[in-house]
Amino acid sequence: MNIPLSSPDIGDLEKKYVMEVLDSQQLCFGEKQREFERKFAEYVGTKYALSVNSGTSGLHLCLLALGLEPWATIATTPFSFIASANCINFVGAELELVDIDDDTLNMDLTRLDTSLLSAVLPVHVFGLPCKIPKMGISIIEDACEALGAPVGTEGDCAVFAFYPNKQITTGEGGMIVTDDKKIYDLCKSMRNQGREGDSFVRLGYNYRLSDINCAVGLAQLERIEEILVKRRQVANWYKERLKDVDWIIVPEDRKSWFVYVIRVKKDRDALMQKLQTKGVQCKNYFQPIHLTPFYRREFGYKEGDFPVAEKVSKETIALPFFNNLTEKQVDYVCEVLQE
Ligand SMILES: *Cc1c(COP(=O)(O)O)cnc(C)c1O
Numbered sequence: 292m293n294i295p296l297s298s299p300d301i302g303d304l305e306k307k308y309v310m311e312v313l314d315s316q317q318l319c320f321g322e323k324q325r326e327f328e329r330k331f332a333e334y335v336g337t338k339y340a341l342s343v344n345s346g347t348s349g350l351h352l353c354l355l356a357l358g359l360e361p362w363a364t365i366a367t368t369p370f371s372f373i374a375s376a377n378c379i380n381f382v383g384a385e386l387e388l389v390d391i392d393d394d395t396l397n398m399d400l401t402r403l404d405t406s407l408l409s410a411v412l413p414v415h416v417f418g419l420p421c422k423i424p425k426m427g428i429s430i431i432e433d434a435c436e437a438l439g440a441p442v443g444t445e446g447d448c449a450v451f452a453f454y455p456n457k458q459i460t461t462g463e464g465g466m467i468v469t470d471d472k473k474i475y476d477l478c479k480s481m482r483n484q485g486r487e488g489d490s491f492v493r494l495g496y497n498y499r500l501s502d503i504n505c506a507v508g509l510a511q512l513e514r515i516e517e518i519l520v521k522r523r524q525v526a527n528w529y530k531e532r533l534k535d536v537d538w539i540i541v542p543e544d545r546k547s548w549f550v551y552v553i554r555v556k557k558d559r560d561a562l563m564q565k566l567q568t569k570g571v572q573c574k575n576y577f578q579p580i581h582l583t584p585f586y587r588r589e590f591g592y593k594e595g596d597f598p599v600a601e602k603v604s605k606e607t608i609a610l611p612f613f614n615n616l617t618e619k620q621v622d623y624v625c626e627v628l629q630e
Contacts, residue, residue: 292623293570297456297550300521300614304513308506321502327509328466334512335443335451337468339475342505343482346435346452346465348498350378350412353431353448353467356477359384363409367433368398369581370600371414375433376580379412386590388581390597395543397421415442417542417576418458418549435465439519439547448474453504456613458518458547459511461504521614522548528618529553529610532625539628540606551612552576554603562628563608569627576609 312323324342332340343349359365361383367375369388379386387408392399396416401424403411410429413421415437423430423445430446438458443449448471451457453464467478480487485495511518526548533539533553540554555562559575566573579600581592594601610624 292620294572294611294616294620294624295613296572296574296609296611298613298615299455299460300518301507302510302514304510305507308510309503312502312506315502318503319499319501321505323502323509324500324505327505327512330509330512331451331466332468334515335449335468337444337449338470339468339472341467341475341478341482342500342508343465343467343478343498344500344504345463345498346433346450346454347374347378348482348496349450349452349465349467349478350374350431350433351381352478352481352496352498353450353474354378354382354384354410355481356474357410357429357431357447359410359429364407365410365412366398366403366408367412368414368416368600369579369597370396370577370603371416371433371580372435372577373580373583374435375412375414376586384409388592388597390599391416391603393599393603395419395421396603400424400426413446415440417545417552418547419543419545436549437547439515440545443468444470447471448478453508453511456550458522458549459508459515461500461508461511464500464504464508518614519547522612525612525614525616525621526551528621529625532621533628536629548612550576550609552607552609554606555608556606559606559608565630566608566624566627571624571627572611574609575604576607577604579604 328340363384365379365384366387370391389398405426412431414433418437420442432446432449434442434449435452438451448469451466453461481495482498485491485493534541538556
């Protein structure tokens with residue numbers, strides 16, 4: 292049996308909406324983009340939603356819109372996808388990494404000394420909401436792994452992502468949400484080359500998302516409840532089979548699942564090798580950001596800097612996880628794991 296790590300769930304509605312765009316002759320800034328943004332804001336519970344061509348672009352625009360340029364110091368977690376830290380370097384700001392909580396795998400913001408910080412970029416890792424206290428500094432939520440969880444309304448703005456392994460996909464894509472009209476207007480202008488009306492009034496980018504992508508996203512968003520239910524079902528199948536295995540820690544329950552990451556108290560790398568030779572794709576989510584070659588070289592980070600993130604990252608295995616994973620496939624993964 293060969294079981295991929297993730298697999299998109301594209302149905303007839305996605306195809307129908309894409310065909311409507313292709314037939315409409317309006318491939319950008321059309322009806323589907325307006326609908327996708329409108330329904331997305333309504334779903335998350337914010338005033339505004341702005342589509343962009345990736346989660347990474349969305350984070351970049353948010354930091355710029357908040358005025359977080361080279362003088363700023365911005366805190367985030369070393370236990371995340373690398374884009375969470377890279378976006379801070381895009382704007383030339385000072386990156387401050389903060390170690391994680393051993394249970395939730397999120398940054399513990401209650402222990403953060405905010406006096407020297409301009410902003411914090413909390414990540415809702417694997418779909419589990421990171422608790423965000425009132426801090427008196429700018430907050431950009433990296434909600435790229437957490438659509439469907441109660442997130443996205445605590446910060447000044449939040450960003451979601453739609454790569455094919457996320458809860459919903461547009462192929463490539465992302466969404467900025469905010470209640471702040473100023474942030475929305477700035478992001479909207481910078482998404483489209485710094486335009487305001489017919490002139491170019493600031494430095495901008497091309498971070499637009501086409502209507503073809505938005506059509507896929509709109510269909511996926513209309514199916515979000517069904518998608519979240521399917522993912523919770525798969526997570527439950529795993530939990531039933533693995534929760535009593537004494538060398539495995541299963542992840543905490545959550546409303547919205549991004550990936551299914553277990554922690555093992557055995558030789559993780561040997562286990563992953565074994566899974567892969569039996570056709571079970573798996574991954575070591577995450578390699579800590581500070582130990583990647585780029586961050587070691589540019590910022591002098593080394594082993595021991597963030598001990599909890601490092602310990603956790605040596606124990607984790609992301610198992611195959613997607614909407615249409617069957618109970619039989621889950622059985623097979625769990626059997627191979629316990630062999
Ligand atoms: C996926 C992801 C991103 C970036 O999304 P892209 O659309 O791939 O640019 C950012 N942060 C986290 C935590 C992610 O998981």
